[in-house]
Amino acid sequence: MKSLLISFVLFAGTLQAQVAVRGETVYTMAGAPITNGVVLIRNGKIERVGPAASVAIPAGYKTLSAKVVTPGLIDVRSALGLSGYLVQPHDQDQVERSSPMQPELRAMDAYNPREALLAHVRSYGVTTVHTGHSTGILVSGQTMVVKTAGNSVEEALVKPEAMVAATLGSDGLTNEAGKSPGSRAKAIAMLRAEFLKAQEFEKKKDKTRDLRTEAFLRVVKGELPFLVQVHQAHDILTAIRLGKEFNLKMVLEGCAEAYLVLDQIKASGYPVILHPTMERAGGETANISRETASKLRAAGIPFAIESGFEGYVPKTRVVLFEAGMAAANGLTFEQALSSISIDAAKILNVAERVGSLEVGKDGDVALYDGDPFELTSHCVGVVLNGVVVSVDKK
Amino acid sequence: MLRQLTLLVPLCAIAQPVAYIGARIIPVAGPEIADGVLIVDGGKIRAIGARAAVTIPANAKRVDASGKVIMPGLVDSHSHVGGPAGADGSGPIQPEVRVLDSINVRAASIQKAQSGGVTVANVMPGSGHLNSGQTLYLKLRDGGIIDDLLIKLPDGRNAGGMKMANGSNPRRASPFPGTRGKAAAMMREQLIKAQEYRDKVKAAGTDASKLPPRDLRSEALVEVLEQKRTVHFHTHRNDDILTVLRLAKEFNFKVVLQHASDAWAVADEIAKAKVWTSLIVLDSPGGKIEAKDVTPENAMVLDKAGAPFGFHTDDGVTESRLFLRSAALAVRAGCPRDKAIYALTMAGAKMLELDERIGSLEVGKDADFIVLSGDPFSVYTKVLQTYVDGVNVFDRSNEKDKLYQTGGYGASHDELDFALIHGPEEQ
Numbered sequence: 001m002k003s004l005l006i007s008f009v010l011f012a013g014t015l016q017a018q019v020a021v022r023g024e025t026v027y028t029m030a031g032a033p034i035t036n037g038v039v040l041i042r043n044g045k046i047e048r049v050g051p052a053a054s055v056a057i058p059a060g061y062k063t064l065s066a067k068v069v070t071p072g073l074i075d076v077r078s079a080l081g082l083s084g085y086l087v088q089p090h091d092q093d094q095v096e097r098s099s100p101m102q103p104e105l106r107a108m109d110a111y112n113p114r115e116a117l118l119a120h121v122r123s124y125g126v127t128t129v130h131t132g133h134s135t136g137i138l139v140s141g142q143t144m145v146v147k148t149a150g151n152s153v154e155e156a157l158v159k160p161e162a163m164v165a166a167t168l169g170s171d172g173l174t175n176e177a178g179k180s181p182g183s184r185a186k187a188i189a190m191l192r193a194e195f196l197k198a199q200e201f202e203k204k205k206d207k208t209r210d211l212r213t214e215a216f217l218r219v220v221k222g223e224l225p226f227l228v229q230v231h232q233a234h235d236i237l238t239a240i241r242l243g244k245e246f247n248l249k250m251v252l253e254g255c256a257e258a259y260l261v262l263d264q265i266k267a268s269g270y271p272v273i274l275h276p277t278m279e280r281a282g283g284e285t286a287n288i289s290r291e292t293a294s295k296l297r298a299a300g301i302p303f304a305i306e307s308g309f310e311g312y313v314p315k316t317r318v319v320l321f322e323a324g325m326a327a328a329n330g331l332t333f334e335q336a337l338s339s340i341s342i343d344a345a346k347i348l349n350v351a352e353r354v355g356s357l358e359v360g361k362d363g364d365v366a367l368y369d370g371d372p373f374e375l376t377s378h379c380v381g382v383v384l385n386g387v388v389v390s391v392d393k394k
Numbered sequence: 395m396l397r398q399l400t401l402l403v404p405l406c407a408i409a410q411p412v413a414y415i416g417a418r419i420i421p422v423a424g425p426e427i428a429d430g431v432l433i434v435d436g437g438k439i440r441a442i443g444a445r446a447a448v449t450i451p452a453n454a455k456r457v458d459a460s461g462k463v464i465m466p467g468l469v470d471s472h473s474h475v476g477g478p479a480g481a482d483g484s485g486p487i488q489p490e491v492r493v494l495d496s497i498n499v500r501a502a503s504i505q506k507a508q509s510g511g512v513t514v515a516n517v518m519p520g521s522g523h524l525n526s527g528q529t530l531y532l533k534l535r536d537g538g539i540i541d542d543l544l545i546k547l548p549d550g551r552n553a554g555g556m557k558m559a560n561g562s563n564p565r566r567a568s569p570f571p572g573t574r575g576k577a578a579a580m581m582r583e584q585l586i587k588a589q590e591y592r593d594k595v596k597a598a599g600t601d602a603s604k605l606p607p608r609d610l611r612s613e614a615l616v617e618v619l620e621q622k623r624t625v626h627f628h629t630h631r632n633d634d635i636l637t638v639l640r641l642a643k644e645f646n647f648k649v650v651l652q653h654a655s656d657a658w659a660v661a662d663e664i665a666k667a668k669v670w671t672s673l674i675v676l677d678s679p680g681g682k683i684e685a686k687d688v689t690p691e692n693a694m695v696l697d698k699a700g701a702p703f704g705f706h707t708d709d710g711v712t713e714s715r716l717f718l719r720s721a722a723l724a725v726r727a728g729c730p731r732d733k734a735i736y737a738l739t740m741a742g743a744k745m746l747e748l749d750e751r752i753g754s755l756e757v758g759k760d761a762d763f764i765v766l767s768g769d770p771f772s773v774y775t776k777v778l779q780t781y782v783d784g785v786n787v788f789d790r791s792n793e794k795d796k797l798y799q800t801g802g803y804g805a806s807h808d809e810l811d812f813a814l815i816h817g818p819e820e821q
Contacts, residue, residue: 085680116686120678260803280710281806289801313681313711321677328774329800375722375773
């Protein structure tokens, strides 16, 4: 107990520290980049941002410097903290297969803040992660938004209930005899039935608690976005059809063949959480393209690039690399950086706290010794909630 | 891109010398040439050097390569392109099985590998067996049949190795081994049988009546014992790496350590054994217990220890189209740039014992090279062209070739060549 108290005091103490970050170029993602910029952080929040000429660093601030400074990066969708790096039964909690629809499962009840991959992605500048139940069954459960530090999920939390995750297309089906859904059409019929049931539930006077229906009701009422993994073009249209029938708040995820149905996605108004640029081609993603991000951008469809889900090696992708590959395939540098910072924050509805370097936002900053997307550059520092969590290892 | 008539390939290659002029050339053998000329003729490199130092033959076709980078074709010492299948579930040791009998040269994965700059690949069966079969060293030429891609050795055999594995992958239910100790014992037993077979054949001399009945398993392993077939040994954990070295010493076979996730932990022992290590570079550790400590720093550590190393893709574990990127990540983790370039080219050539023919740009060697838009280790750099034996097998300016490089609708269709030959645009 004593050591616990001490570590709490230490943690609180570091939170109080004041940090100044200087960058030869500071990409605030809120306006033009600043040459010779300074970011001041006080009590965990950004206090001032501007050119060094007009922002003096007050005495007592711990100062870090780097060639390039960006907001702490956001991984817009992963299973980090639930799907552990050892891939053993004890560290795999991203999907539960006893029934095809489990929207009541909360991400916070499965999150391990000490999972090694969290520190791994943080060392590349990732400070915020949208994570939770993943892919593989029709409705796998809820997601949440966390910071990549903290001794408990409570310390890490930004948004405890972010979305309800679903998988359409063949990856959400079962081939077990006598079990459903065994076909795409059956999957949609099951979802429609659940949504109708939730609408009926709301009208009922007798509100005997039912976690599953309550979760579906929150989806139907638009309180929680329905996060639908969907890759093939026709499945994307099916998702949109379902979303419009029930007037859902929907987020399309994956979207390997989005480039075939750009007009329909644009018309739907739904944002896209795009597959990792380097995701393997095969199965549902056979027709995946490295140029999809640039096509979404050109079409004016809001999107962000995820690390997604890996079952084997590498156990996680790093959004910094995935956005870099998009920058090499049609996005500009700043568009690619947006896709793992402010654009991701907007899709996750957490832009009031993270995603850009603006006064009042969380003190989350990443430092690089060159173009962050260059394969031979290094992340030389990470500040999270105003605490320096990693420094130059070289 | 696959050609519809493979006969065209040699014709293109011998038609006329071609001079690639003005590129920054990375020959690997020798220092970089800032403004160079590469002359290719009959599928071989005829000349290479600074612009001022090379005489361009009057009949040569001149290709402006200024602003580009030319380097040797990449040699991937561990790949699964072409969908090779080796041993089946009937037992853990099947050296008689050849991937030769299973590869689809029309697979999209081969076209994609060409678009990533890979010109030679060691195509292997999997790692779920102690010994899953014979590998093939393939030139990624455009071909309709496997023979078009084979590399013939002076003795007439097809160039290739032998795949073995230890650690957790081959540990399965009986008849597979249940422990590491059992795995090593089973492999030793089979190698001893091969030694006995070899001795019987030797003892028979010219007397055919004394020859033992042919035994495909032993025949294949005798090639291993006689150092005519290098063992590519899948291994991850530090103690498993040492077990490989122990077996190689006992049976005196040539070995390449494949993956070697824990190489950093036993780098001195690897250096002392003077064996090659073929490394995989991954974006994150883990995925399975044996890979929990894998790090892109392996290259840097082996280099410091004086142990020779190269990289591989293990395609589809990582991708052939990202092979240059693997080396770049090792550079990020401290590997010297020149060593990383070497590890993509000559290192693989040495592991496959093809370094007399490939791996560097030198007069007389095969004209296997790639043209890049910029620095090999920049994320923004594209492979623009890939040449095997002087023949263009990938050109980014060709729409269908570009599809393989960037992906998109149909990029993974193995049968695309059928559409090419019989589709409306060809009629």
